[in-house]
Amino acid sequence: MFGQSREVQQTLKFMSLEIRNLHARIASNGTEILKGLDLIVEKGKVHAIMGPNGSGKSTLSKVIGGHPDYEITEGEILLDGTSVIGMEPDVRSRAGLFLAMQYPMEIPGVSNANFIRAALQARLPEGEELEATDYYANLYSKMDGLEMDRKFTARSVNEGFSGGEKKRNEILQMLMLAPKYCILDETDSGLDIDALRIVAGGVNSYRSPKVGMLVITHYQRLLDYIVPDIVHVLVNGRIVRHGGKELALELEERGYDFIREETAA
Amino acid sequence: MTVLDTTEHPANESVNTTGPDFANHPESFRATQQAAWEKFTSLPMPKRTDEAWRFADTRTLDISRFGRAEAVSDATQAMLVKLSIGLEHTSGQMTFANDRLLSRHFHGDSLNAKGVLWLPLEQAIAEHPELVAKYFMREEARIGSGKFAALHASQVRGGMFLYVPRGVEIALPVETYHWLSGENASLFPHTLIVAEENAKVTVLDYFANASECPGFVCGVNDISTAAGAKVTYVAVQEWNRNTLAFHMNNTTVARDASVLTLRLNLGGARVRDEAVSRLRGPGGRSDMLSVNAAEGAQIFDQRTLQIHEAPNATSDLLYKNALNDTSRTIFTGLIRVDKGAHKTDAYQKVRNLVLSDEAEANSAPGLEIEADDVRCTHGATSGALDEEQVFYFQSRGIPRRVAQQLVTFGFLSEVFERIPDAALAAHLCDLLHGKLG
Numbered sequence: 001m002f003g004q005s006r007e008v009q010q011t012l013k014f015m016s017l018e019i020r021n022l023h024a025r026i027a028s029n030g031t032e033i034l035k036g037l038d039l040i041v042e043k044g045k046v047h048a049i050m051g052p053n054g055s056g057k058s059t060l061s062k063v064i065g066g067h068p069d070y071e072i073t074e075g076e077i078l079l080d081g082t083s084v085i086g087m088e089p090d091v092r093s094r095a096g097l098f099l100a101m102q103y104p105m106e107i108p109g110v111s112n113a114n115f116i117r118a119a120l121q122a123r124l125p126e127g128e129e130l131e132a133t134d135y136y137a138n139l140y141s142k143m144d145g146l147e148m149d150r151k152f153t154a155r156s157v158n159e160g161f162s163g164g165e166k167k168r169n170e171i172l173q174m175l176m177l178a179p180k181y182c183i184l185d186e187t188d189s190g191l192d193i194d195a196l197r198i199v200a201g202g203v204n205s206y207r208s209p210k211v212g213m214l215v216i217t218h219y220q221r222l223l224d225y226i227v228p229d230i231v232h233v234l235v236n237g238r239i240v241r242h243g244g245k246e247l248a249l250e251l252e253e254r255g256y257d258f259i260r261e262e263t264a265a
Numbered sequence: 266m267t268v269l270d271t272t273e274h275p276a277n278e279s280v281n282t283t284g285p286d287f288a289n290h291p292e293s294f295r296a297t298q299q300a301a302w303e304k305f306t307s308l309p310m311p312k313r314t315d316e317a318w319r320f321a322d323t324r325t326l327d328i329s330r331f332g333r334a335e336a337v338s339d340a341t342q343a344m345l346v347k348l349s350i351g352l353e354h355t356s357g358q359m360t361f362a363n364d365r366l367l368s369r370h371f372h373g374d375s376l377n378a379k380g381v382l383w384l385p386l387e388q389a390i391a392e393h394p395e396l397v398a399k400y401f402m403r404e405e406a407r408i409g410s411g412k413f414a415a416l417h418a419s420q421v422r423g424g425m426f427l428y429v430p431r432g433v434e435i436a437l438p439v440e441t442y443h444w445l446s447g448e449n450a451s452l453f454p455h456t457l458i459v460a461e462e463n464a465k466v467t468v469l470d471y472f473a474n475a476s477e478c479p480g481f482v483c484g485v486n487d488i489s490t491a492a493g494a495k496v497t498y499v500a501v502q503e504w505n506r507n508t509l510a511f512h513m514n515n516t517t518v519a520r521d522a523s524v525l526t527l528r529l530n531l532g533g534a535r536v537r538d539e540a541v542s543r544l545r546g547p548g549g550r551s552d553m554l555s556v557n558a559a560e561g562a563q564i565f566d567q568r569t570l571q572i573h574e575a576p577n578a579t580s581d582l583l584y585k586n587a588l589n590d591t592s593r594t595i596f597t598g599l600i601r602v603d604k605g606a607h608k609t610d611a612y613q614k615v616r617n618l619v620l621s622d623e624a625e626a627n628s629a630p631g632l633e634i635e636a637d638d639v640r641c642t643h644g645a646t647s648g649a650l651d652e653e654q655v656f657y658f659q660s661r662g663i664p665r666r667v668a669q670q671l672v673t674f675g676f677l678s679e680v681f682e683r684i685p686d687a688a689l690a691a692h693l694c695d696l697l698h699g700k701l702g
Binding site: 108123 | 651652653654656657658659660661662663664665667671672674675676678679
């Protein structure tokens with residue numbers, strides 16, 4: 001992404017999720033969280049964002065997703081060259097964006113199967129009905145891949161799910177909706193090693209030249225399983241450093257303080 | 266469900282002044298009607314200060330513009346019979362329009378079983394006057410609509426009488442359709458179910474209009490059980506948005522009997538439901554369920570009373586209201602445990618899902634306990650759609666409107682899980698889907 005020709009950059013624009021000089025604040029109290037963030041996630045690449053608590057990692061994912069708690073005051077978010085600012089979150093999703101949440105919501109009374117079905121149905125043209133047999137065949141095969149019991153289709157979305165089950169369910173939704181860009185927000189939190197292996201397996205199975213991924217994490221552990229192409233460090237609302245996967249190891253070893261010190265200096 | 270009416274029925278003289286509708290009833294019943302009429306005219310209109318009308322707007326209860334309904338034309342009759350489509354498998358179906366029988370179909374032999382009476386009420390009154398008199402509106406209207414109950418008794422002609430003798434089980438549900446047709450027409454549908462010892466039956470009533478004309482409905486359904494009887498009663502209310510409706514239910518539960526009633530309120534401009542369950546024998550059980558999908562300017566006014574007269578009985582009430590737009594729901598309920606009704610289990614739960622800032626849900630549950638050693642709980646909760654939930658839906662590409670429908674459907678349809686008959690529960694889910702879109 002550095003030193004590319006103008007032409008390549010132009011092509012990239014239509015093949016990437018691009019964030020330009022993004023400033024965002026909490027709508028209710030005006031606190032600025034993102035302070036001029038730049039990032040380009042190209043199709044075919046896995047980017048990781050690491051950062052200490054409070055650096056703005058989760059805010060970034062919510063702002064990209066269009067969460068109403070945040071206001072963008074400056075900058076751009078371009079999905080394959082088209083600005084998503086002002087778009088409702090559901091429009092962004094249908095345009096190819098997916099957010100795997102750190103804390104997936106529980107939706108009592110709505111079964112998992114109906115939830116995912118409604119999401120797929122929303123992608124069909126008006127008047128067209130999702131084919132039920134194909135849908136279930138697809139759903140079951142993805143669930144098998146994530147080692148999810150079939151009973152999860154009939155259960156209410158995330159209700160009473162363990163932490164690991166919720167995260168698996170996020171990845172199941174991602175696989176079913178087949179997005180162009182995936183943002184995984186602290187997908188490793190609350191997972192034991194077995195669950196982490198399964199969830200990462202699901203994510204890795206979806207890596208392809210057609211998909212860009214942004215993996216947000218506090219710990220390097222997840223990146224042993226989902227190996228990133230590029231690692232960014234987010235501190236105080238800005239990307240302060242880029243590097244290869246070895247940067248994650250360095251952060252793991254030295255903690256975030258050395259970056260803070262370097263940045264302050 | 267509503268279709269264009271093909272006939273015009275100008276309103277007759279007001280139901281307020283028209284006098285009893287003697288129809289073809291025998292003398293003895295006419296005397297009952299006359300007495301009811303006198304009661305109707307002597308009782309005052311409800312006032313907002315009446316405890317049973319708390320939260321309600323009593324200024325808009327004027328029924329003087331409504332008149333008696335005429336028989337519908339042959340063409341309308343044929344159309345309404347065609348539209349009376351309920352469950353796939355039933356034991357029988359009757360269809361009424363403007364309180365007159367249009368059709369009666371037996372499916373299979375259950376309703377022909379020895380001693381079963383399944384008759385239009387009018388015929389039952391004529392042919393079995395003593396039997397009907399033994400069960401017809403024997404319980405006093407306890408929660409506010411004494412005046413309207415009296416009006417009903419003075420005007421009644423349509424509806425169904427079902428008598429299930431001892432030990433007879435009618436496997437498939439029995440359905441009745443009630444259609445209202447004509448401008449400012451009135452309907453007085455009646456459903457009288459008598460289940461003798463260990464009898465078992467499921468009954469469905471459907472209520473709908475033939476057109477969008479304003480109408481008035483004042484209906485009663487009474488359920489009487491003997492020991493060990495099991496009755497399931499479901500009312501599917503799909504009145505049009507110009508109809509004012511009162512529905513009054515009286516259930517008596519004998520020793521070891523169990524009665525489940527469920528009201529699905531989808532239509533109506535303003536609908537008042539009164540439900541009274543009397544636990545008369547030990548071991549009896551009453552499930553009182555109600556599902557209300559309110560939108561637009563609909564008003565659903567619910568009043569309930571669980572009276573525990575006998576010890577060791579159970580009553581379990583669950584009312585769920587989803588409110589959109591400027592709709593309103595009102596719930597006031599009381600659990601009354603008489604002296605000596607020890608070991609009572611009585612529950613009363615009201616859940617409101619308020620989807621719009623302009624919708625309003627009032628709930629006032631209550632307890633009155635004179636016995637010791639009882640287990641009673643009551644509670645009402647109101648919640649709005651959680652914005653974090655909405656974001657979660659939207660982040661998956663599901664528009665807010667669809668998210669709201671899914672949450673509402675999930676919230677309301679949970680009540681159907683209490684119906685043991687899977688086909689019936691699925692049918693109710695379909696009907697609810699029809700309204701929520």
